Amino acid sequence: MNPRLTLAGSVVGAVIVAFDGTVLTVAQPSLQRDLGASFAQVQWTSTGYLIAVASLLVFAGRLGDRYGHHRLFGIGMLGFGATSAGIAVAPGVGWVIGLRVVQGVFGALLQPATLGMLRAAFPPDRLRTPIAVRTAAIGVAAAVGPVLGGALVAGPGWRVVFLLNVVPALVLGGLALTGRSPRPPALVRLDLPGALLLALTLACLVHALVAPPGPPWTAATAVITGAAFVRHERRMASPLLPPDVIGSAAVASALGMLVAASAALSGALFAGTFLLQGALGLDPFHSALVSLPLAALMVLAAPSCAVLLRRAGARRTATAAMAVLALGILTLSRASATPLLCLAFALVGAGFGTVMVAATHVVVREAAVGSAGVAGGLQQTAMNLGPVLGVAAATALMGTGGDAGPPLAVLAALALAGTVPGRALPGRDPASTDDHGDSKDRTRVPAQR
Structure with missing residues (x-):
């Protein structure tokens, strides 16, 4: 895929996720009143998403290494957009919480891919600018999100907030899956037991921190599974x-x-x-x-x-x-x-x-x-x-x-x-100021199919 298109996809994907998080905070009070939800239920619209996304990010990145970052990006974007549309028409807060958890799974698929695509499309000595553009766009989303979200909640209502990212997510997701993308450099093995242990560790850790005073077993489980994960990784020939x-x-x-x-x-x-x-x-x-x-x-x-x-x-x-x-x-x-x-x-x-x-x-x-x-x-x-x-x-x-x-x-x-x-x-890096194409750190852009 063209590096410029890759950068555009990476930026829009990162912006959609950042924007979604900021506008949700503004929409939660109105959502609570409209659906007759408790404060704890409204909290879980954020907590459920956070637990899902945090526990799966590393494994999702490994899936991208094996099957291609553009493919994972496309699936993540399509799922993220579809679940956003589902939240906009959800009949109750239980549906919102469930769909937010599913949205977290798709968010975990697309977020590492936004960086993996950049690494595959740009030589190492030219990554500074793409990453800077991506970060600046996230900053803009974080600044604009609360303002736009507040205006929409005060006008059409909180449901419209979740419709904002549906079209760009579906369009870019479809383009990523149908376009020509570089082949993964090598077929990597998937460490499924390690992925499960890490997911349990991070999920319990996040739950223990964001939902205090939670049950004491969550923190204890995070410690036990974390130790088991470290021991497992040391024994694996192809660790996660x-x-x-x-x-x-x-x-x-x-x-x-x-x-x-x-x-x-x-x-x-x-x-x-x-x-x-x-x-x-x-x-x-x-x-x-x-x-x-x-x-x-x-x-x-x-x-x-x-x-x-x-x-x-x-x-x-x-x-x-x-x-x-x-x-x-x-x-x-x-x-x-x-x-x-x-x-x-x-x-x-x-x-x-x-x-x-x-x-x-x-x-x-x-x-x-x-x-x-x-x-x-x-x-x-x-x-x-x-x-x-x-x-x-x-x-x-x-x-x-x-x-x-x-x-x-x-x-x-x-x-x-x-x-x-x-x-x-x-x-x-001395080569970064006067490199004329001879830097040893420079890697070629992967061949496109």
Whole structure:
């Protein structure tokens, strides 16, 4: 498939998933009233999706390595669009919860594929810009989603929100399945027992974090199955997590930075909402206006990061960005005037947007083409687990008093600690500035059928 079309598909797929998550948050109160649902049932419209997607991302990436990322992307997009249409006409909240779980399965299929397709279509030394474009588009979706979703909920109603992504998902899914796509570089074996153990571990871990106080067996099961998964992987000749991916210090460090950055961001936004609307007395609309610099700087940081990666390398870029993220959260914890609040959110957006591009670039670039799906699945898993951990930590630290100061200080320290794994990231690549096509790291675009 043409690299430009591949990039377009990757961007739209990532945007659809990001947009869906942001508009759902806005639509939930109206959905609850319309369907007569309890608060716990409404929570499960998000929790069910999150558990499904987080538990299957890595295995879905491995399926893409075996059967082709475009094929998995097409199936994921068609299923995601179809379930969105089903939610729009759901007669009750039970149907919404069930369809959201199914939508999570299809979301898990398409998300790693959006990165796997880029790895297969672009040489490693040209991945910076496609990943930056993808990240900027996610930032735009995160900024536009709540505004557009709120307008639709206030007008036609919450059901229309779920119809927005149906047409683009079905069209792109059909094109991906009918178009010519590159062959997988090699036939990889599927580690089904390992996939089951990892899915159980992540599902129980996410449930224990997002649904407290849940039954104690969920956390215990996560520990037991996690230990069994590690033992199983060490004994397998063809493990679910290939040694060339999980054994790379650069990849492991980049994943750690993604978890730390996304945890710090989501936890800070959660605590920051209580700070703005509680201690500072701002209404939801003014709170949204004050936080707009976050989305704006995240969008601007993505293309800027592509330049920084070429000139300074991933190590300096990512560690500096984590420090900026930490400074932004610390500033937010001490700010009260509007200009300082806007500055804090701008620093948070610039730091997070840069880290996301730099760390994702390392994960995707360092992985072999035959393991690109697993690498993409790990990246997406980190981006799903981080927010869960961050919000859980912020909730625990705030306690019943709702004081946002302590959690923001801890989350700033977490972001600063994220600079430590950044030392293992690769430095500046001399070939990136003067490569004339002779870089040893350059791989050819796979032949198309």
